[in-house]
Structures are given as structure tokens and as C-alpha cells.
Amino acid sequence: MLDSLEIITLVEDSVPMHGPFVGEHGLSFLISGKRNGKEVRGLLDVGQSPEVLSHNMKGLGISPGSIDFLALSHCHYDHTGGAATFVASTGKKNFPVVAHPAIFRSHFKADPVLTSKGIQTGDELEAIEKAGGRVFLSSDPFPLAEGIATTGEIPRETDFEGPGKAFLTLQDGKVAVDTLPDDMGITARVRGKGIVVIAGCSHSGIVNILRRVQSLYPEEPIEGVIGGLHLVNATEEKMEKTLEGIREVSPRWVAAGHCTGFPMQVKLSLSLGSAFSPLCVGKKFVVQGDPGKE
Secondary structure, three states: OEOEEEEEEEEOOOOOOOOOOOOOOOOEEEEEEEEOOEEEEEEEOOOOOHHHHHHHHHHOOOOHHHOOEEEOOOOOHHHHOOHHHHHHHHOOOOEEEEEOOOOOOOOEEEOOOEEEOOOOOOOOHHHHHHOOEEEEEOOOOOEEEOOEEEOOOOOOOOOOOOOOOOOEEEEOOEEEEOOOOOOOOEEEEEOOOEEEEEOOOOOOOHHHHHHHHHHHOOOOOEEEEEEEOOOOOOOHHHHHHHHHHHHHHOOOEEEEEOOOOHHHHHHHHHHHHHHEEEOOOOOEEEEEOOOOOO
């Protein structure tokens, strides 16, 4: 387990009133974990454009060369845009990039017109490898560092969550509904506190993600939940069921933004009070572990 955890929002749709930051529709987190005096730093997602990520990292005094790994939560362009550029900016060879095996598939919408929504030109597997990346594709939980791992593929248990039927893919040359099987998150386990769940867009459903984490670590409490909840256009019923599912897990705190939607943020704030925080670029979350506990 980690002795401490720090999460900094690098890319998000909103920015604070003061500061040198730029917002865009996208998401990226810096995850820093310390254990036995050693620190490991990784990114979950890179946002939509490498220029915004680079600008905000510079504003926060974060060097790409200090990053140890990149995990991609799912294929969408606003989470993977410029992945190859970021890998190249680290200046490292065999830089670890972790994702689901389905992440490089065709992924598109035809509403109102045919548009690619997945990995864009220049961020294909070959481009990431050419930039110096060593890509690991796993549908199982994958270790990123001691105390930090991906959730692996998320089982779909609830009857109210999921990406719907708007996203499409190609299977054996035929058009099919894309269920976004590559959607996953990260778990960071902090000594004496529990698990922080870090999500990208939660296309599989944040309740499904939390249930997955509980099945992986049944004896550990959920300390916090951070990321996008993809409820921006959700029905009242879906938002209420999601809120109920989050309350059942009883995280100590929740931080949500990006695709969560203002109505759901309001519900979270009214329900959780000061335990809820909206995301913005530069927002930092620190969890200090208890050294006297396992």
C-alpha cells in the first residue's frame, strides 16, 4: 500500500479564477504515490490536445520527464489526444503505456454525421511505440506501481448505466453498437485509509466501477472517488440511482467534473456537502496514510 497519495488535475473543462491554466473538454490526472520514501508518478489520460496538457504541466511546474507511466481510461479523443506526443516528451525509451486491448478499435458516431470519436490519427499503437512507448494491453487489473493498478474491464451489473447505443464500431467489417468495453479506471490503495478510485468518463457506470473495486478489494473501504461520471445528459432517474449507488459505497469524498454535468454536480453537493468537490485544472487532492496500519 501507499504511504501517501496526491492527485493533481492537469486537464479539465474548467479553470480557476486565477492562474496560468487553460481549460478544454478533456481530462488528465497526475497521480503521485509515495511508499517507503520513494515516489512514483503517472498520468491517467492526456486530455484532448498535447498543447493544453503541456501548457498546464508547465504552469504547475511538472516535467514530462518526471512521469513514470501513462494509463488510458478509454479510447475517446478527449482522453487520448496527443498520447504519442506526450510519450515523446518524456524523452524515455520503453515508456509504459497501459490500456485495454480494445482501445485501438474503430469507434465512431453518425449523429448528425459520421465522426471518429476514438483514437485519432497520430496516436495509433504504432505511433505511440515509435515515440518511445512500450504498450501493455490488458483486460485484467494491471499493476502500475506498488499500491496502484488499473481496475481492468468493468462488469456491467446495473440496469441503468452504460454508454447507450449512440457509439458504433466495426466487427468483422460490420457495424455494431459499441459498448465501450475498454472503459476502466485506476485504484490507489493508501495505508490505513482505503482505496481512491480514479475514473476517466465512467462510460461503464461509476456504480459498476465501484462494485468492481469492491469485488477486487472486499476488505478495504473506498476513501475517495475522482473523475468524470458521464451524466451530462442523464435522466433524473439515472442520476438519482447513481447517487444512491455512490451513497451505498460511502466514500469519504467525491470529486467530479468533465462529463459529469452540472445537474449531477448539484445533486452530489446537496447530498454530500463538503465531501464533494467540483474539478478544475490545478485542483489537488492529498491522502495521507496511517503508518501504524496495514
